[in-house]
Amino acid sequence: MADSSRIYTAALIVIGDEILSGRTHDKNIAQIASWLGVQNIRLVEARVVADVTEAIVEAVTALRARNDYVFTTGGIGPTHDDITVDAIAEALGVPVVVHPEAREILERHYETRGGVTEARLRMARVPEGATLIPNRYTGAPGIRYDNLFIMAGVPQITAGMLDALSGQLEGGAALLSETLGCWVAESAVADLLRETEKAHASCQIGSYPFWRDGKTGANFVIRSIDAEELAACTRALAAGLADMDKPVTMGGI
Amino acid sequence: MADSSRIYTAALIVIGDEILSGRTHDKNIAQIASWLGVQNIRLVEARVVADVTEAIVEAVTALRARNDYVFTTGGIGPTHDDITVDAIAEALGVPVVVHPEAREILERHYETRGGVTEARLRMARVPEGATLIPNRYTGAPGIRYDNLFIMAGVPQITAGMLDALSGQLEGGAALLSETLGCWVAESAVADLLRETEKAHASCQIGSYPFWRDGKTGANFVIRSIDAEELAACTRALAAGLADMDKPVTMGGI
Structure with a gap:
């Protein structure tokens, strides 16, 4: 179908x-x-x-x-x-x-x-x-x-x-997503986000900041219809954040 | 202003x-x-x-x-x-x-x-x-x-x-509203709602049904920019509901 x-x-x-x-x-x-x-x-x-x-x-x-x-x-x-x-x-x-x-x-x-x-x-x-x-x-x-x-x-x-x-409507490519959470100001990692997205053509990265307990954090949602590219993009972003000494929570905060 | x-x-x-x-x-x-x-x-x-x-x-x-x-x-x-x-x-x-x-x-x-x-x-x-x-x-x-x-x-x-x-933008006529709550199926009072609205040209009556504890109820929101018409329409609707033995809760349920 x-x-x-x-x-x-x-x-x-x-x-x-x-x-x-x-x-x-x-x-x-x-x-x-x-x-x-x-x-x-x-x-x-x-x-x-x-x-x-x-x-x-x-x-x-x-x-x-x-x-x-x-x-x-x-x-x-x-x-x-x-x-x-x-x-x-x-x-x-x-x-x-x-x-x-x-x-x-x-x-x-x-x-x-x-x-x-x-x-x-x-x-x-x-x-x-x-x-x-x-x-x-x-x-x-x-x-x-x-x-x-x-x-x-x-x-x-x-x-x-x-x-x-449910299940009655014709659907197409599934939109897959992964979320990485990080206690970081999104403005401090804006270049990393932009470059990581650019390097993975089928992926979009959304950045969703929040403020909790006086601290600044953000969830990064990576989306793609390509499972392999999604995994590669998620790994690349997690590695980039880790390189900046920003520990990542898989699944988001 | x-x-x-x-x-x-x-x-x-x-x-x-x-x-x-x-x-x-x-x-x-x-x-x-x-x-x-x-x-x-x-x-x-x-x-x-x-x-x-x-x-x-x-x-x-x-x-x-x-x-x-x-x-x-x-x-x-x-x-x-x-x-x-x-x-x-x-x-x-x-x-x-x-x-x-x-x-x-x-x-x-x-x-x-x-x-x-x-x-x-x-x-x-x-x-x-x-x-x-x-x-x-x-x-x-x-x-x-x-x-x-x-x-x-x-x-x-x-x-x-x-x-x-707040207070910086030019505004116009205030939209006033009253709410009447009633344990009644809205379908049982549809004619009353329609006729009451029709009799008060500046008023709109919205009907918002709900189901709670196995009972059917509805809130009726009367809106107008004319305070006198709003009051008259609200009185007329409350009286109409009371005539049908449907007690009304002012302010809604």
């Missing part, structure tokens, strides 16, 4: 005024980023947009055009502020229809909970042609349309939907 | 591979969103982009054109992967220069820490015409260029820079 000779990319659109107001701290960017890594798909951009049709349409249109996959979270509940499905259908240029299987799922879920009302039936609406992503927590399914995955915003429910998608 | 008759908008660009890999959980979207609220500026979009020049240039160009303010976090350190200043200068069409005051700050900061090296001097580089944002933690300043604010990515340092900017 996978084409390991190329990198598969994904973009994420987090939809919700509550994230932009600061009221709710987003957890889906990190959660989906980590999950995508396991699927050998690289998250290359994420956007947080308001509960505004034009904002959703713009993001979906721009990001679908240049990524293998696009994921959205939020705005698929039963209330008036849940406009994701309508906005995405508009972006796709297809009508919104009630999905028969989604309606059945909701009828079962709400059988002992007061029945399916007009509001609850909103959660069976999908862009025409879509399939469903199971939601084992609260019934209302997520939606897949081609390379677009429309998921819930509540992180536990998103997690269940990701779980249902 | 403020023009309270209009809404001032801001966009945020979070720059960093470490957020997109899932390694680091972003804290700056929520932190900056909350801080902007206090300045009476509304965060209307946020993007997370990779440490890639073209991605930064695209985001800066698009978001500056349609917002009163643009903030960036990340990529202003001393290492090779810190490309924010160069990318933003490219987007602005101005050269990168060493800011004399920034150089002085770094010379003082590193006087007892091994002196200013070429790598450290990178942190004094700014788009020509920029001014500085103080950094009380680690010396290296943030950068202001017109309506663009270039800040550090480490959340404590970002916080210090925001603190230095």
Whole structure:
């Protein structure tokens, strides 16, 4: 299934005024980023947009055009502020229809909970042609349309939907990484970092400083899709730091 | 200074591979969103982009054109992967220069820490015409260029820079909000929410469901720039919920 000779990319659109107001701290960017890594798909951009049709349409249109996959979270509940499905259908240029299987799922879920009302039936609406992503927590399914995955915003429910998608998506070259931690100011080893990266063409070195207990440290994350180059680059950086009398902690601090 | 008759908008660009890999959980979207609220500026979009020049240039160009303010976090350190200043200068069409005051700050900061090296001097580089944002933690300043604010990515340092900017930015109409919490499925009160919002034209009602201890609840956040309408809308929603035998917790659950 996978084409390991190329990198598969994904973009994420987090939809919700509550994230932009600061009221709710987003957890889906990190959660989906980590999950995508396991699927050998690289998250290359994420956007947080308001509960505004034009904002959703713009993001979906721009990001679908240049990524293998696009994921959205939020705005698929039963209330008036849940406009994701309508906005995405508009972006796709297809009508919104009630999905028969989604309606059945909701009828079962709400059988002992007061029945399916007009509001609850909103959660069976999908862009025409879509399939469903199971939601084992609260019934209302997520939606897949081609390379677009429309998921819930509540992180536990998103997690269940990701779980249902695990292993289902075509992925490419795995991005491998190693981390070296060091009690050093990154500015003191900037030349070493630059030169080591330059000497290992397939590798990127990220430098992430921190300050703890009055001391300065940094983690250096080396990434590559080539396992041998990754190992060689990691050895070279560790040796370079050791030469400068900077002991290295494998796996990071 | 403020023009309270209009809404001032801001966009945020979070720059960093470490957020997109899932390694680091972003804290700056929520932190900056909350801080902007206090300045009476509304965060209307946020993007997370990779440490890639073209991605930064695209985001800066698009978001500056349609917002009163643009903030960036990340990529202003001393290492090779810190490309924010160069990318933003490219987007602005101005050269990168060493800011004399920034150089002085770094010379003082590193006087007892091994002196200013070429790598450290990178942190004094700014788009020509920029001014500085103080950094009380680690010396290296943030950068202001017109309506663009270039800040550090480490959340404590970002916080210090925001603190230095507090009260300095022109803001507009304050977005006021009230929260009502209720042990109810949002789908059971969807019509009430929709009608109450419709009856109070200046108000938006957001519905945020949660599941706790096997029970279903929701917080309803009512927002408006009009204090009287906000109070009236909140009263109407609370009364509507009480009429349905759904006791309300002011301030949310």
